Amino acid sequence: MAKTPVLTPQADDFPRWYQDLINKAELADNGPVRGTMVIRPYGYGLWERMQREMDARIKETGAQNAYFPLLIPQSYLTREAEHVEGFAPELAVVTHGGGKELEEPVVVRPTSETIVNEYFSKWVQSYRDLPLLINQWANVVRWEMRPRLFLRTSEFLWQEGHTAHATYEEARDFAARIHRHVYGDFMRDVLAMDFVLGRKTAKERFAGAINTLTLEGMMGDGKALQLGTSHELGQNFAEAFDTRYLAKDGTRELVWQTSWGSTTRMIGALAMMHGDDDGLRVPPRLAPVQVVVLAIKGDDAVLAKVHEIGGALRAAGIRVQVDDRTDTPFGRRAVDWELKGVPVRVEVGPRDLASGTVMLVRRILGKHSPGGKEPVPVDALATLLPTVLEEDQALLLTQARARRESRTSDVRTVDEAVEATAAGGWARVPWAALGEEGEARLAEHSVTVRCLVTEDGAVPHAEETPGNVALVARSY
Amino acid sequence: MAKTPVLTPQADDFPRWYQDLINKAELADNGPVRGTMVIRPYGYGLWERMQREMDARIKETGAQNAYFPLLIPQSYLTREAEHVEGFAPELAVVTHGGGKELEEPVVVRPTSETIVNEYFSKWVQSYRDLPLLINQWANVVRWEMRPRLFLRTSEFLWQEGHTAHATYEEARDFAARIHRHVYGDFMRDVLAMDFVLGRKTAKERFAGAINTLTLEGMMGDGKALQLGTSHELGQNFAEAFDTRYLAKDGTRELVWQTSWGSTTRMIGALAMMHGDDDGLRVPPRLAPVQVVVLAIKGDDAVLAKVHEIGGALRAAGIRVQVDDRTDTPFGRRAVDWELKGVPVRVEVGPRDLASGTVMLVRRILGKHSPGGKEPVPVDALATLLPTVLEEDQALLLTQARARRESRTSDVRTVDEAVEATAAGGWARVPWAALGEEGEARLAEHSVTVRCLVTEDGAVPHAEETPGNVALVARSY
Structure with a gap:
């Protein structure tokens, strides 16, 4: 289903x-x-x-x-x-x-x-x-x-x-x-x-x-x-x-x-x-809450454990929130934390207590990716999490960069630029081939020159510097 | 003069x-x-x-x-x-x-x-x-x-x-x-x-x-x-x-x-x-700058020293600013820091260097008070200043409280309240003797009921609690 x-x-x-x-x-x-x-x-x-x-x-x-x-x-x-x-x-x-x-x-x-x-x-x-x-x-x-x-x-x-x-x-x-x-x-x-x-x-x-x-x-x-x-x-x-x-x-x-x-x-x-289809993904260095520790069920041992883990992670310098609202179903809370994009979930249930482990779920890497959702020993959390958070911080940047690179194409004319940007994606056009006239023609297709860069990607000192490249796209 | x-x-x-x-x-x-x-x-x-x-x-x-x-x-x-x-x-x-x-x-x-x-x-x-x-x-x-x-x-x-x-x-x-x-x-x-x-x-x-x-x-x-x-x-x-x-x-x-x-x-x-006639006096716990270290003259040894002191105090957890603008006369800068109410000035000149001391000037205690302006050994600053700042923090509160107590009088009638507050100062009047009618009469003299307190100075649970006292005054 x-x-x-x-x-x-x-x-x-x-x-x-x-x-x-x-x-x-x-x-x-x-x-x-x-x-x-x-x-x-x-x-x-x-x-x-x-x-x-x-x-x-x-x-x-x-x-x-x-x-x-x-x-x-x-x-x-x-x-x-x-x-x-x-x-x-x-x-x-x-x-x-x-x-x-x-x-x-x-x-x-x-x-x-x-x-x-x-x-x-x-x-x-x-x-x-x-x-x-x-x-x-x-x-x-x-x-x-x-x-x-x-x-x-x-x-x-x-x-x-x-x-x-x-x-x-x-x-x-x-x-x-x-x-x-x-x-x-x-x-x-x-x-x-x-x-x-x-x-x-x-x-x-x-x-x-x-x-x-x-x-x-x-x-x-x-x-x-x-x-x-x-x-x-x-x-x-x-x-x-x-x-x-x-x-x-x-x-x-x-x-x-x-x-x-x-x-x-x-x-x-x-x-x-x-963001992805499950919600936000907040970069760990920004996140007001980097790790949420969730009690799966409301028994006393679990509730004591989530607060103990919360305290230990806080002491390790991590921004933590403990979610012990067990009168709300666990599934609904998990979906809510996913939506809010909190980087890491630490899920604690009665079975975990018995095994001395907790379930670590990485919002950024993704729960379906290898390592994205796996049991880890409770005692390893405080040393493991700073590394996980930094890895996932880096991953977000890598993914964003890869998307831009794969969806940017080099073109030579206004028509090619319109075509390249029609379905989303950016085009690079020589500014000399475009100019104000080309800029006006692009505008008819709701495409704008987002900025000019030099041939090697630096910021040009002037609009008319030879070799300037216009980055054009539809925009918000 | x-x-x-x-x-x-x-x-x-x-x-x-x-x-x-x-x-x-x-x-x-x-x-x-x-x-x-x-x-x-x-x-x-x-x-x-x-x-x-x-x-x-x-x-x-x-x-x-x-x-x-x-x-x-x-x-x-x-x-x-x-x-x-x-x-x-x-x-x-x-x-x-x-x-x-x-x-x-x-x-x-x-x-x-x-x-x-x-x-x-x-x-x-x-x-x-x-x-x-x-x-x-x-x-x-x-x-x-x-x-x-x-x-x-x-x-x-x-x-x-x-x-x-x-x-x-x-x-x-x-x-x-x-x-x-x-x-x-x-x-x-x-x-x-x-x-x-x-x-x-x-x-x-x-x-x-x-x-x-x-x-x-x-x-x-x-x-x-x-x-x-x-x-x-x-x-x-x-x-x-x-x-x-x-x-x-x-x-x-x-x-x-x-x-x-x-x-x-x-x-x-x-x-x-x-504030006083020389300017602001900023409480040390609030002050964005708690201590300003002033170079009296612009010779190299003095300039090196003020920055050295600034660094040492900063390392001791004090909010410090170094004033090395020696192209502006020292007197003008000292008056300006007084105006701005920076709690402590540390003044450093060539003669101080020779003696291993600096001049410590306490804005809150006052430079004309005993201990308000005196030479102290450079090496003692980092341990001395936290105590000085806390003393001066306490002094401000003590002075403000003493003023209120000395300028508040107990009265029984509207006329007495008007008289007591005419030249500044607060009056305490039984609310039962005043009431809304008395409040209106006070207003004709630009005097208002600032608040009601109980006989023993607590916050009343209701306006009509027996024994309530009205604190009346002119106000900003």
């Missing part, structure tokens, strides 16, 4: 699988206002771990956290022409406050470059105040017509970094450092994510930037998702807000700036990059 | 002193939209430490973090009559989104009871789902007519807890636990704050609650400030949103609820409770 699957199988309908997963793993619910979301405790626990890991890496660059207001005078946004053009269609506008109509409407921040620059102009006086490196953890609102939980929501949580530097080179290098070493290292080392580091085309650039660096990941269905971006803003906002510093030679110079953001979208990316 | 004071002296003009301090210690700036604020890195660093300490205590109760949307349909607020009456005058209303007028206006959350209950109604099915204990760290907006940085701002940051329980007693006990053991213990043990734990009168209760518990602190000028509140919501929101659970006996019962919040106002309270 075939079991009814808990989730719509990925191969049947990937977007439906995603929606089922977000719901059944209790990651998030739709909010009452169109496009907003409620992040449930299990989803928020993932975000908290992401925040902690990212925050430490951001602070290592010398940046400090601060907080800028949610509400921005509408007039601020209009000071930078491209910026307002980019964001105007997505704004939420507050027209009434304290029971009265406001003299000037204020917008709920869609991003904070404008209000940040208003204050940078006051705080930056001399070259001694540079570089000024600020980050904030905040919510932003961008009205969303086609919302999808975590991926595109009208409100999302993020960190946004804003920096000011004395020279173009310093700003450029800082944006690159965030791109590769804050976002890149974090996503690869903690989230076990595979991605391509590249440069956006002029069409895909952040509104107001002179260069946008991106990390593009391949999801389970072969589509692309932008995982994070780091922008060189040049002097665009500095000019609009007159952000200047007194240089050593006594002249007053405009600063060079960067901004960079990563969002709760990473939770959706995690699901779509590592 | 008398020095021009860095801050307006407290005795001359306390509100002005506060404003100077917030500005010069670089805690916050006014935002462009009336009543909003920019929290600068030093101020935000205090908030981050508060968050970390509070978050751990909140999680110890079994509560989990989640995130609910910023934008709430206006109709949600109207479902609980007292709630909407209380918050309607303070709402910020979004009428346009994505370039269009919205069909139903949405409000920027002033608090989240309504939207939380909408989801609790879905998540709570049976008694097995209770208690449901949720917390969120978020921003809220309450339009403010008389803003003051940190104390009353149109947007502020806070944590708001929301819980649902099976019985009245469980909810009551949980609200009390948060009041005394999460807020109370944290504020006393980490913030070195002195306060009275009490119960609000019906007039001062949270809009929609059946009981509000409060912590009231005395500021440097004798006025009161509400430091945090914990509410019993009874079944008011459960009724409005039909939040029910299936009891063991098969009946469907309304849940009993609590909510509780503490905000960035604590930063203002910290300044006004512990």
Whole structure:
């Protein structure tokens, strides 16, 4: 008798699988206002771990956290022409406050470059105040017509970094450092994510930037998702807000700036990059719960044992949860932990006690794979598990990378690119053969240039560097 | 020659002193939209430490973090009559989104009871789902007519807890636990704050609650400030949103609820409770920087030494910053660290190197007090400082408590209470002698009942318990 699957199988309908997963793993619910979301405790626990890991890496660059207001005078946004053009269609506008109509409407921040620059102009006086490196953890609102939980929501949580530097080179290098070493290292080392580091085309650039660096990941269905971006803003906002510093030679110079953001979208990316038909697979280094110790039945000896094992593993530095809710059937709980993607299950029943073993089930390797589900001696757990967790962390990255490599093809023309990306998958096209015209033709088929890379896969210093390759795909 | 004071002296003009301090210690700036604020890195660093300490205590109760949307349909607020009456005058209303007028206006959350209950109604099915204990760290907006940085701002940051329980007693006990053991213990043990734990009168209760518990602190000028509140919501929101659970006996019962919040106002309270004419005094257990090691002059030996000391103290578990910015005059830097209230300065100059000593300056004890500024052997620092920091932590609490005790008087009538509180200071009045009528008469003199306590200083179980004493004061 075939079991009814808990989730719509990925191969049947990937977007439906995603929606089922977000719901059944209790990651998030739709909010009452169109496009907003409620992040449930299990989803928020993932975000908290992401925040902690990212925050430490951001602070290592010398940046400090601060907080800028949610509400921005509408007039601020209009000071930078491209910026307002980019964001105007997505704004939420507050027209009434304290029971009265406001003299000037204020917008709920869609991003904070404008209000940040208003204050940078006051705080930056001399070259001694540079570089000024600020980050904030905040919510932003961008009205969303086609919302999808975590991926595109009208409100999302993020960190946004804003920096000011004395020279173009310093700003450029800082944006690159965030791109590769804050976002890149974090996503690869903690989230076990595979991605391509590249440069956006002029069409895909952040509104107001002179260069946008991106990390593009391949999801389970072969589509692309932008995982994070780091922008060189040049002097665009500095000019609009007159952000200047007194240089050593006594002249007053405009600063060079960067901004960079990563969002709760990473939770959706995690699901779509590592998830399978049984649910999430959470990388062990990220997982709020790395190991769950389950009591199969509610007899006293078993309950005592699961708590004993829980204590021992906790003492070994593992993030453990004990599941002793034996009034809920074991099968239902096991399926739930699978859905939630906890890396390792340690299952303990009366028979295990007698044999001195427990059943070790590896969510990432898979219970049907050799070694994916096998009895191990209780006493071996504390030494065995750290190795298992690191192996499975590595496996996730290997699998994601292998998928991208197998589903990326080299093509020469727009038509070939459209064909190669139609069923999911990425295509590499010489940028010289594509250009803005080719980019426009791809767009007719809902295919975009995700980023440009050099021939040997590095991040190009300019859009028109000879040999640049465009990575094109359908995307979320 | 008398020095021009860095801050307006407290005795001359306390509100002005506060404003100077917030500005010069670089805690916050006014935002462009009336009543909003920019929290600068030093101020935000205090908030981050508060968050970390509070978050751990909140999680110890079994509560989990989640995130609910910023934008709430206006109709949600109207479902609980007292709630909407209380918050309607303070709402910020979004009428346009994505370039269009919205069909139903949405409000920027002033608090989240309504939207939380909408989801609790879905998540709570049976008694097995209770208690449901949720917390969120978020921003809220309450339009403010008389803003003051940190104390009353149109947007502020806070944590708001929301819980649902099976019985009245469980909810009551949980609200009390948060009041005394999460807020109370944290504020006393980490913030070195002195306060009275009490119960609000019906007039001062949270809009929609059946009981509000409060912590009231005395500021440097004798006025009161509400430091945090914990509410019993009874079944008011459960009724409005039909939040029910299936009891063991098969009946469907309304849940009993609590909510509780503490905000960035604590930063203002910290300044006004512990600050002096030289600036902030940050409790060592809170301080992001507990010890600053200053190079007096920029010669190589001194610079090497401050970094050596910094490393040694860091290794001893102390939060240290090294100040080697010797292109800025030493005096200016010393004043700045005083303003910022860093508990201990270790000053290192060429003469100190020769003698093997450094100058230890204790911000909290005070540089003019015996032992407040004296040379100590370099080698003794790592063992001496932990003791110094704990002593100074205790001293702040002792000083705050002594001030409250000396400035609180027992009175019998409304007139005496008005007189006793006119110049700052609190009065204790028998609640039976005051009542709602007396409360209204006090209000004519801008004096409010901050809370009710029992004769022996405990938190009363009811407003009308015989012997209840009203603590009355002017307040922020």
